[in-house]
Amino acid sequence: MHSESSIADFFADRSVFITGSTGFVGKVLVEKLLRACPKIKRLYLLMRTSSSKDIAARRRELINNQVFAWLDQPSALDKIVAIAGDMTLPGLGISASDMQLLVEEVSIVFNSAASVRFDHELKDALETNVKGPRQLLAICQKMKKLEAFVHVSTAFNNLDKDVVGEMIYPSHMDPIKLLNFLESIDGDFTRSITAQLLGKSNPNTYTFSKSLAEQILERERLNVPLAIVRPSIVTAAAKEPTPGWIDSLYGPTGLIAGGAKGFLRLFKCDASCVIDLIPVDYAVNLMIAVAWHQAITKPSQLTIYTSSTSYHNPITIQQLRLLSEDAVIKYPPKEIMWCPSGECTNRDWYFRINVFFTHYLPAYCLDFISQLSGKRAKMVKLYERVFKATASLGFFNSHQWQFVSENSLKIRSKMSASDQHIFDFDVRQLNWRTYFETYVQGIRQFILKDDPSTLPQARKLLVRMYLLKLFIRSFVSICFVLSVISKTKQLFQSPISSLL
Incomplete structure (x- = not known):
């Protein structure tokens, strides 16, 4: 040749x-x-x-x-x-x-x-x-x-x-x-x-x-x-x-890897760019x-x-997000923190509020548990480093x-x-x-060091995580509905009781 x-x-x-x-x-x-x-x-x-x-x-x-x-x-x-x-x-x-x-x-x-x-x-x-x-x-x-x-x-x-x-x-x-x-x-x-x-x-x-x-x-x-x-x-x-x-973790590689692990779930960018x-x-x-x-x-x-x-x-950030998510579902990492997902937003207030509830709040809880068990607290500091690094990409992600x-x-x-x-x-x-x-298979093998033979095991874990996510959402929804029904009953019973 x-x-x-x-x-x-x-x-x-x-x-x-x-x-x-x-x-x-x-x-x-x-x-x-x-x-x-x-x-x-x-x-x-x-x-x-x-x-x-x-x-x-x-x-x-x-x-x-x-x-x-x-x-x-x-x-x-x-x-x-x-x-x-x-x-x-x-x-x-x-x-x-x-x-x-x-x-x-x-x-x-x-x-x-x-x-x-x-x-x-x-x-x-x-x-x-x-x-x-x-x-x-x-x-x-x-x-x-x-x-x-x-x-x-x-x-x-x-x-x-x-x-x-x-x-x-x-x-x-x-x-x-x-x-x-x-x-x-x-x-x-x-x-x-x-x-x-x-x-x-x-x-x-x-x-x-x-x-x-x-x-x-x-x-x-x-x-x-x-x-x-x-x-x-x-x-x-x-x-x-x-x-x-x-x-190398430069560019979108680190973000895709973080999203695949369920570690990163929100990205500040203009998805249409x-x-x-x-x-x-x-x-x-x-x-x-x-x-x-x-x-x-x-x-x-x-x-x-x-x-x-x-x-x-050309490819947009939104297309990148959807294609990488599809690939991650097909080739998930061996170990994940949560279901792989990623949302893009260019609204600063929305980003700050959601990052606190979906990233920092769980991180503080995990660090608290780690300290109780005598381990080093690292999740909050890790998120701080990650978001500092992603902030430097802000100009490129919005233009x-x-x-x-x-x-x-x-x-x-x-x-x-x-x-x-x-x-x-x-x-x-x-x-x-x-x-x-x-790309995602490469991240899995060369960045996360997951052997290709672990893929069947990883797919089973991903299914269990999605079932857990479905259970939690269903449980929260049922609790919310029951709470609304209870409050509604109280509202209707109060006037009737006063008449009697």
Whole structure:
């Protein structure tokens, strides 16, 4: 199959340098290159060491990851070379000998390293998301064999626009001067002006820093063959390395998992909004295709490629909720707190009242019981952390955008039929119902660690929970009706008694 692949042939005997290889997207990228491009020469992976883990330990930790369990040739992992470094250090913290190796050997660079925390201090976000890519660009300018540098950004740029094009929009601030200014001031002053800097286009420091990085890379790229890929919300694999593979709780994954367990039952969002999701394998396949296309066409202009679904195959939050609920009923977790369910509301007062009665009140009761039995109370604190995390998603859950994604289709039209199959990123063919069944099974297996063999047991538990829910509702309804009848009798008997 791979012998018919122009992309696989291109990567043959070439070496690749990847940052962010231990992240969700990075691991899938490494796995796909090793599996789909069997003649690739080397994969140099930037890895951060610590006092407890040297570079050899970090490499062992990566190659033992479950993502590589489906490799046809496990010996392909021998092609991985770990490079000690750090995106926040000068020169990325790479030693002189390793730097010389990269300069001499590397043909393709993928930068997928990023700080994805929405609540990061601006200075911290700038270190990884702006200064790191800028230093990597400087290294790329020294590479003797460089044919493509693919920088992974985010689709959530320029959010003051309803339709976001595949372009870098002009900024009212000079990006280089802005970065130099931010580097020159202290943390307290930075915090005091952060909201003003973010403005309407950026709800948090993550989107701001990713946008700033794009502007700086465009300004300083010179002769570097740079291309930018903008994925939207990256979710579980549709097909590869195995359907449903996921190892991150970011995006809707944590919410679906919480809803499946009966832990989360109310979500603050506008259910009518389109939510832009992209399976991780679709994003990775586009990244690889972009590197190939960049190398063979050598375009003079910087091109942006958006990896998203809102333009060609949109799905609303309400559709997501219903499809995931259907999938959870079909593939329930082994252990659940209550019946899986989820309600969406955009009304703040309704959300606050219902969260108290359906989440916090039961949590206080459970914590009280735990304390009586000598156990640690944790439910209230857990809910506090969860709702703090979901609050950071509020802006995205109550707005919608259409991210233009035409450039990816242009690349696809130039790919062979074999490559279109091997490196599939055509979101127009994505069936959302099938995908969410895959997604929920992936959450069950890889996030909740429920073995597929426990599914019959889980389904029986779910039926018992629904019967219990039905019994409780019936009991409450009967009590209410009896109470009304009793009160009605008293009202009618009181006048009659007075007459007698």
